[in-house]
Amino acid sequence: MGAIVRSRMRCPFCGATVVPYSNRPPMVCPGCGAKLRMADRGPAFLEVYIAVIAAPALGFRGWNLLIAIPIAYGVALVARAIIEQRFFPPRLEPFDQNAHH
Numbered sequence: 001m002g003a004i005v006r007s008r009m010r011c012p013f014c015g016a017t018v019v020p021y022s023n024r025p026p027m028v029c030p031g032c033g034a035k036l037r038m039a040d041r042g043p044a045f046l047e048v049y050i051a052v053i054a055a056p057a058l059g060f061r062g063w064n065l066l067i068a069i070p071i072a073y074g075v076a077l078v079a080r081a082i083i084e085q086r087f088f089p090p091r092l093e094p095f096d097q098n099a100h101h
């Protein structure tokens with residue numbers, strides 16, 4: 001009860017578990033010393049697409065559809081957060097991947 005579930009992330013190089021002690025990159029892998037950062041999450045508008053597709057699919061039409069879409073959007077936001085937390089923990093990627101372009 002009340003325990004904070006710490007997300008475990010794995011080093012893409014050696015597979016060691018990296019515990020994020022700070023939100024400021026880079027994080028250093030305890031296994032191989034690689035500098036890592038959190039990978040970007042999926043597209044931010046995913047929930048909008050889900051809502052626009054799900055609401056009419058659930059049988060909402062006309063004015064009901066206009067009301068249902070924001071509700072479906074809210075549900076999608078919560079559902080996505082829960083699903084990501086459980087099944088898609090944050091990934092790590094090399095810290096300097098996009099540093100010099």
Ligand SMILES: [Zn+2]
Pocket residue numbers: 011012013014015016029030031032033034
């Ligand atoms: Zn490593």
